[in-house]
Amino acid sequence: MALNLLIVDPDEEWLMAAKGFFENILYNVKIVNNGKNAQIALSNEKFFAVILNIHTKNHSGPQVLKFIKTRHANQKVICITDVDDSEEADEDALTPSVIKKMGATETIVKPFEFPDLKQLLEGHQSVGEMVSNIPRRKELGPEEEMDLEDSKFTKVKISEFYTSQPVLFDLFVQLRSGRYVKILHAGDKLDEERINKYKNEKKVEYFYFKREDLYKYVKFNNYFAKKVIGSDKVAGEKKMKLLQNVSEKFLEQSFQEGLKPQILDQGKEIAENVFNLVQEQDDLYKILRSYQDFDPNAFTHSYLVSIFSTSIIKQFEWQSKTTIGCTALACLFHDIGKMALPEELLHMNSDDMSEEQLEVYKTHVEKGYELLDGNPMLNNSVKQIVLQHHEYFDGTGFPYGKKGSKILTLANIVCLADDFAHIIQDEELKPIDALKELLTRRDQLTRYNSRVVENLIKVFADPAKIAKNYVLPSNSKVVNKKAS
Ligand SMILES: [Fe+2]
């Protein structure tokens, strides 16, 4: 069933254009050009969202907003305004921050394009709403060949595409740079047979979709991952891959669009999925021993860091769902400050950098902290982990050269997981071999709290075989796992 949308704007011509646009992407649209009719519509019908031009007259925009908030507190309202926060607006100007205080869910400032509005709306759809808003087709739509800019697309390995459900967005195959074939329209079903046809007969390696659909992709796959992770019929390796896939696309999206609230919500869902996987998969140690992913890209790296960090924390007595969730999220963002570094540094190994380059590289931790700071959706541990993930136990790290117990244990765990993931990716080693390699690097081991190293070792051990009374030497304040 299509989602109902109410659009309120004094400009008739714009209203008609908006109606056309949103009906085309399958919303059920009602348009009104004054506040009074908006209130009548709201009293008679239910809407998924209201798009309200705050400069509407005859029941003014703010009056309508107030009406909505008192009668239907949960109603999503996207307000359009033409005054920006940054402008020298006078006190009662209807700027986005003023309108948000009045209760608007989102604001958008003119001029904007319809797809911007579409994206805002999609950011507030639940998975159920997303699914209900796709067309149901009896037959597959025709394949269409078209010229499109590569930068508009993102790709996913065809082998990692799991679906027997209708796809939520158009899916493409790349013929060559700039040339694509739309193979599925939103709402078409992608079945096993079709995947095999592309994979085996046409030797297609990747499916492409538009970057503007990343949000839908991540949201749906997070939901899917949650179900899969909870099922004991699916192999652990497959769960790991699925979560990796969604984490990578999530990071691509955050790097592209910044840390908007809806995006951070998805990050939290991923962190929760990581928690569930680490907590519930009894044979995780077996999978982790041989998990191979040598793709050196930064998104894969962040995922590996989050899996290893949370697996290490799981070995500690003081672990909790909140701790693991926070750390998993911090791991996804640990190197987000690199976004602010010069391009050439991003592809360099820190060992090959000149002294000046190294100094610039080191600022990524503070830059990351600054990016996250002030974001009320992130708690302080997440920010501190990002800031301290290169502090070393022996005091030789950066940015502050903190030492020993002055360093957040969670940050030291991420530090170890980070270096460990680098060994796997740079040296192309299986985790179990990377562990052996790490343990030979005596100089490097002084970077970490020895309890943390011991717990990394335990990540790869069969929990059933770990002696229950095994008491570890401790140089930190953490409590040893006691015999139960
Ligand atoms: Fe880093």
Ligand SMILES: [Fe+2]
């Ligand atoms: Fe890193």
